[in-house]
Amino acid sequence: MEQKRRGLLGALAALLAAGLLKPVLALAAWNKEAFAAKTAADALKGLGAASTEPSKGITIEAPEIAENGAVVPIEISSGIPGTTSIAVVIEKNPFPLAARFDFSEGALPFVKLNAKMGETSDVRVVATAGGKHYVATREIKVTIGGCGG
């Protein structure tokens, strides 16, 4: 009996190690590849949005000059019909991808968040609609960076 249990535990451990069985908490998806990317281009590649076309349907509201890079308010909405997701990429941050949201029926493609910016940078917002990716860019100047210290 004891022997059997050991075997079962061993098999379970092997499955865990192989990543086949994940602890329940780890089930939520987090796109490690995209978030670990060190350039905006790689981040977008990681999101499957390597090719984008510019769109005036995306609105980015943010201060022109953010005095405190630790808290930069950015408000985003997409007027592109059928928008299902929005990603925020801060080009000059060490890890450019800041956030990504999926919106299903019942939610409007809108989000307001506070982000940290290490230095003055373009902020790219990518909206996905009908399998296509649209982009809008806005520069935010930062007086005091907010990623370290």
Added chain:
Amino acid sequence: MAGPMKMRATLAGGNTDVRVLMTHPMETAQQTKGAPYFIQNITVKVNGKPVIEGEISQAISRNPVFSFRLKGGAKGDKIEVSWLDNKGETNKTETAVA
């Protein structure tokens, strides 16, 4: 340590505005010498049904505040927001639309 959350959901212009505050240090790799500590996942539910799934990074400010907008809505609808961080800690809060 992660602390309490606060949330407000109000009807505005035919939609529901949700504003939520999470208490979390959101430490970057630079701050922690390579051991960042931050919320990774956010879920917004309306009457038990997920409508927004967010993935965020260490670039979101300390004690994150988010605003979301939900289509339509009615007084009393139950809004739930939950988060999960990279150490497996979670928290959630629920409120009724006012």
